[in-house]
Each structure stands twice: as C-alpha cells, then as structure tokens.
Amino acid sequence: MPITSHPSDRRRVVITGAGCLSCLADSSAGLHAALCAGRSGLKPIELFPTESIGCHQAGEIRPFDAQSYLPDRNLRPIDRTSRLLLVAAGQALVGSGWTAEAVVEREVGLVLGTTFCSVRTIAEFDRRALQLGPSHASPLDFANSVINAAAGQTAIWYGLRGLNSTISAGAASGLAAFGYAVDQIRGGRAAALLAGGVEELCFESFFGHYQAGRLCGSRGGKEADDGELPIPFDARRNGFALAEGAALVTLEDAAAAAERGAPVLGEVLGHGSGFDPLGTEESAVGAVARAVRLALEDAGLGAGDVDALSAGANGSVDGDPWEAKGVAAALGARAADLPVTAIKSMLGEALGASGALQVVALLGTFGDGVLPGIPGLERTDEGFPLPGARPAAQRVEVRRALATALSADGHAWAVVLGAAGQS
Amino acid sequence: MSTNAEEIRTRVKQIIANVAGLNASRIDDDARLRDDLKLDSLSLLEIGVDVDLAFKLELPDERYKEIDSLPAMVDLVQQRLGERTEQPAAVRG
C-alpha cells in the first residue's frame, strides 16, 4: 500500500503540551495518577434525573465550575461542551509554552473530534422554540447548535486563527482528529495544532444510548438483570458507561518546536484507519487490523516495536472482542505478551474525548513506566487474544505505544505514539 | 404589570447582567451595551429576546436593534408597556 512519503524524509510531529478534563481529574498528571491507582470516576449521575432509566452511573465531571478555570471573562455565550473544551485548551497551550501573543502571531489551530458537539444545546434550542415560539428562540443557543461550535468558540476565545476543523467518528473521533492534524502538519499547512476531542454528558445522549441498548445494564431500553458491568474485556461485560471529557494535546512540527525551545512530551509516529461496512465480526476485526497495520506502516515500525496498547474497549459486548481480535491479527505473535490497558474501565466512554484521553494518559506512562490496569477484570472470553490485559497496573518501559478505537458504528482507528527522544 | 421605572430597570439590568456574565451590581445605570459591556451582536439579540419574553412586549426585532444602552432599553420597555395599557384589547394576561 503506497504511502507516498517515507517516515525518514517527512516532517516529524511532536507533542508539546496536554490538557484534559475528565471524571477522574482536571489535569493530565492527575489523570495518570488516578488511573494508575485504579480509581474509578464512574458514579451515580447528578447532572439529570435517571429514575425513569434503568442505568444510573456515568463518568460525570463533578464539580465543574468553568468560571474558576476561566476567570474574568463572560461564559454566558459558551455552553457546557465548549466550556469543557476551553479548559483543556488553556491547559494544553500553557503547558506547551504558547503565550497569548504567540498563539495569534503564529496562527495556532485546532482539530477537534466530537460526536454531537452539544446535542443538549441543539435539543434545548428546539424545545424552547416549540414552547415559546420561534421569535423567542435563543440566538446564543443557535450559535452553539452547529457541530463545529466548540471548535469555533475555542478559536475565538484563544485567538486560534490557524487551521480549524471538526471531525466526527463516534468513539474514534479523537484519534481521527489526531490523524487529520498530523497530516496537516506533515503537509506544512500548520506549524502547531491543538488536537483532541470533547463530549459532554447530557440527558439526550444518555437516554438515547440507553434506549439503543448500548449502555451497561440496558437491553433495548429495559433494565438488565445483571446490573451495570462496564468492564472492558471481562466476560460479564454488558455495555459501556457513558462519560464526558475534554482532552487536547499541542501537536507541532518537531523542528519548529525545537526552535522555540518547547517541551517535548512525546511524538505521533503514525496513524491509520479503516471502516467496517457490514457490522459483522469478520468485517470489524478486519477494519481494526487494517487500521493498526496502516498505522505501523505509517510509523515505519513493526509489531515487535510496540511496547504497550491502550485499547478503546469500553465494556461493549461485541466491540471489545472485535477490537482485541483486530489488534491481535495485526500484531501476530507480539499480541501474546503485549501489555494492554483499557482506561475506559475507569473513565467510561467519553465518545469524542476518549481517543484524546487515551493519548494523554499514554504520555503519563511514557513518563513513569506505569501502565494503568483494568480494575474489575476477572475473566476474559474464551480465546481472548490479549492476555496482557490485567486488572492491576503494570510496570512497563514504554518507548512506543499504540492507541486504538473502534466506534459502535464501524470506525476503526489506530495511532502510534513515541516517547520523547525516540526516533 | 407595574410600570414602576425602578422595577423595570432592575429587571432589565438583571437580564443584561445574565447575558453579559456579570453581577447586576457591576452594571452602571447608564451602561452602554457594546461600548461598556463589550457585548457582540448575538448577545444583543439574546437580550432583546429575553426582554421581550420577560415583559411580554411582542415587539419586532427592529425595535431592539436601535437599543444600545440600559437606559434606552428601560425606556423602550416602559413605552411599550404604556402603549399596551392604553389598548386593553391588545394586552394578554
């Protein structure tokens, strides 16, 4: 499969900053510490009532006082989704040393993954107009009802006049945004881009996922007998726990980053994707395998070069094994002893934000050699091909890591990351 | 609905404060919406919608477009409420 530029004569893309908000922590350091300690951020929902729904837990970010992170500026025009993103973006910019002036001068951009942006804002806009009449619809809500609203609001807030795009691919949106951003930097269209994703928790999304039978403990809108078991790869799993989050990293052309003396937290070595148009195991496994192979090829690496896997598995009955089998098919013998984590065991499924959270968490592992475990994992399915998935955190020297995601609708994505200083 | 100027000003100020993300106490009685409060066109439109709803004025957008200050908005509300009390048939409960 021809990839027209070889890794060795191509611009390198490094990570110079990271920011994140999740149900576990409001910093990337906090996230890594919590994950390694095996803490879960899944808890009973307070954001909206769930009495009439047979599922009650989610990865809610609580408390979330946006103004405390973003003082002295008017947040009224900004909805919850965009507020989450603004906080993560601020952290990533500060962490990578981009001053407000430099951001504007050098045209830093943003590539954002999101499934809904804010379906809550869209629905509330619609309902208010239906109840009060169209002349009393909310103009501010309408501005936030486009799916690229969060990317637009963040660009305005921080003066990000560089390349700006929004990508949607369900739970794979974040990794897809990485792939898009990396290509733009390699192609010389941007020197620096914030890349990642955001998704808020809201009743519309939660209820919808419950009615679709995708949430743990839901079976097509009916309460399951066995409770809520969003444990990735566990034989008892019965769906995922929904969550919210925002995560961005600052991606930069390596030479430009070195020139400005930026910190380097890691490198994006390659990416690849595939799609499953059939919804069968064979097709899905094939899509994941393809994504992984293409990502490794793009990185100029082989299966043996991968030191750890951060899987997007979230407790989905079908999705988890399909992803595992796809990774195993691509990695061959390496799959048998590859250390594996699935951080959605503790974070839940934050859709657009999840791929970016996987990447941010891996930066922590690069730093201290600790790969989070999968709390609650007791027993995997017969023939599960990744025995390196363990309940407890593992000590692993990780120089190159793989992050994968398989959305519920067939998008398969893989990104290969390298620790700082690895070529 | 009372047309007490002070009550109207308090309520309008609260609506503007809400859209501006400020405490009402921080808004001067003569505040200019664009120049002092730095509100953009969308926020101004939102204020018009919220004022129209709060006081049930049923005014067209054009009337709000001319408003660029708190006192002007208060005047508009008072004037409209005055118009409506003069025409009882047009007043809705």
Place this chain on the structure above:
Amino acid sequence: MKSRVAVTGLGLVTPIGAGREAAWEGLLAGRCGFAPVESFDTRAFSVHLGAEVRGFDPAPWVRRQDPAALGRASLLAIAAARQALEDAGLAPEAVAPERAGVAMGTTSGEPREVERFDDRYLAGELDRVGPEFIGLYPCHMIAAHVARELGFAGVNTMIPTACAAGNYAIAHAVDVLRAGRADVMLAGGADAFSRITYTGFARLGAIAPERCQPFDRHRKGMIPGEGAAVLVLEPLDRARARGARIYAELAGYGLSCDAHHMTAAHPEGNGAARAMERALADAGAAPGEVSYISAHGTGTPTNDRLETLAVKRVFGAAARRTPMSSIKSMIGHTMGAASAIEAAVCALAVALDRIPPTMNLEEPEEDLDFVPNAARDHRVLLAMNNAYAFGGNNASVILRKHEA
C-alpha cells in the same frame, strides 16, 4: 511533488433537480427552487420560504439498506453517491473496498431525529424513543451509511464544519489521495431540511421573505434548503489509466478560521481572503488565472458585502473581470451540501465552458461581474469555489481544466 487528483464522477440531489444533468440544466436555465415550506408548519414564523427537495424517492438508490430505516440526509447522500459512482463508470464491486473511502460534510447531521426526540420529550412520550435515535442521529452516520451502501471499507470521515463542510470534505479527500491512502474517494456533503436550522436562521433575521438575491443592493437574506452532492475523486494517473472521463482536476484547497465571531464573518473578510490565497498557493495559481468564482453568496447583507471585499483584496484589478456567481440564488443555502454542490457545478463549468448565473439580480451592489440573470459561455481554465461557515470555518477549493 504533490500527486494530482481528478474529478471523475458527479452526483447531485438539489431543490431544482436530482442528477447531474437535471441539476445542471436547471441552473443554466435559471430555475429557482423556492416554495412555501412543507416539511413543518411555519405559521408561527414571519418567513415561510424554503428550498426543499420535493418528491425525492430514495428507492432507486438505496439498495443494500432499508430506506425507511435511514435518516433523510443519509438518503440524499446515498443517492448522490451512487449517481456519482455510476457517472464515473465505477461499479462499487469493481473497487477494492479497503482502498475506497468516504469523506462527507454536513451542518446538522440528521436533524429530524433530534426533532422527533424533542417532540416526544415535550409530549411526555420519551418511552417512544427507540434505538433509532442514537442509531441514526449522530452526523457520522451519513458517511457510515454511504459506506455501508457501497461496501467501502477505507477511510471514513465526517467533517461537520457547517456551511463550509462540503469543501472541507473535498479538501480532506484530496489529502487522503495525495497521501496514497485510498484509490478512490467519494467526497461531498449532505443536509436535510431542518426545523431547527430554519428556526435559528429566522431568529437571526437572516431569511429572505420572498427570494434570494445574492449581491443585489436590496437583498434581504438567505433561504434555507437541503440537498446532497458527491464527487468521485481519484489519483489523476489512475483515472487516465482506466480511461475515465475527467471533468476537472481538483487542483488545490485552502482553509482558514476567522476566530472572530460565531455567526458573523470577520469585518474585513480576513479569513475569507486567507482561504482563497492558500487555495491559490496550493494550486500553484495566481488570482488572475481564475476564470470563474462560485461564490458562497448566501444573499445576506453581511456575507455578500464581506465576500466581495475579500475577493477584491485577493484579486485586485483582476476582480472586475472575473465572473462570480452564486447558485444559492436558485437553490438556496443547502448548508453542508452547498459547497459540495457548488464544487460539482465548478467541475461542470470547467468541463463544459459554461457558467451559471446569479438570478434575481436587479441592482448589483458592487461593480463586479456577477453573471446576472443568464448563464453564459465562458472558457473556464480555473474555477474557485468559496464557502464560509458559522464558527469562522472558511474553505476555498480550486478546480483546473484537464487537458488530456
């Protein structure tokens, strides 16, 4: 050395006709697709016109999936996608699935699904919300449904950058092909008529009461519409090797972000100008080489003024002799489909040396050539397609005449 990309197939579903030929003929004839909105009740509104696609029958196009089980934007997208593939002389089975991808743009995704959710919410009937809400509503389902219909297993990306989304999707497809990640890409945009969108634009006072008059001194706004367009893009050498009919070369693109205001463009048209300049640079062309501009031209007082300003800045003296027309004067603003439809029209303009008019133009506000009220023969070597969106997303795409 950037590898070159060819446009080999076009599919369109528009308010004035479905299919490349019907749509193109309608545009050249100046046919307007505005009528009182039928898909929801507009009595509570002060405006009532829309550019809906009437009498659309998905059955001939949606063969692998049940049309009744898909959202409307997906149906429009699939129709355009199948048309485009047939137009390109490519059977879906003849394409290596892993090397065939889909990149689509949209503004709203499947708005009727969330509208239906809201209706049930307000009626206290949430128990009637079934799995179809999450199964159909997310915007990425449009690209997913197209790929499912055709069995495409390669790149699958949805880029919901609102009213510029079609151009963004085309730009992404160009990148994918240039990087060698696919052998064929379907790229385009789709949007279904939406009560939410209509309410929003009405609330902003942006909808014209009677007709859409881009660039006219007395223009009163845009008219929301719906539709879809898909372009088949392939590496130029592959297209030549299989003897494909090549409409045009997708020569380059430019993106920019205003970072200024959510719903209003930068007051000096900076973002728009930058997108045009970057597209020209990417295509290796000078402004004076552009033969025709397909404008964003929504018909709102602000957009058309700022767009003209930006064109004058970028094109300088050449602006006055570069025809620029807005087909939104005929098909309204089809949101995420708009720039995809316009790109397809540019491909036809380049291939056939004919340019569509700006209709309803009685008194141009500026002294540019807006191709007033009648289509024209015109040698088109380079066509530029511009699109500007909420959130400040701007995108320009350039198509070049292909000489065999």
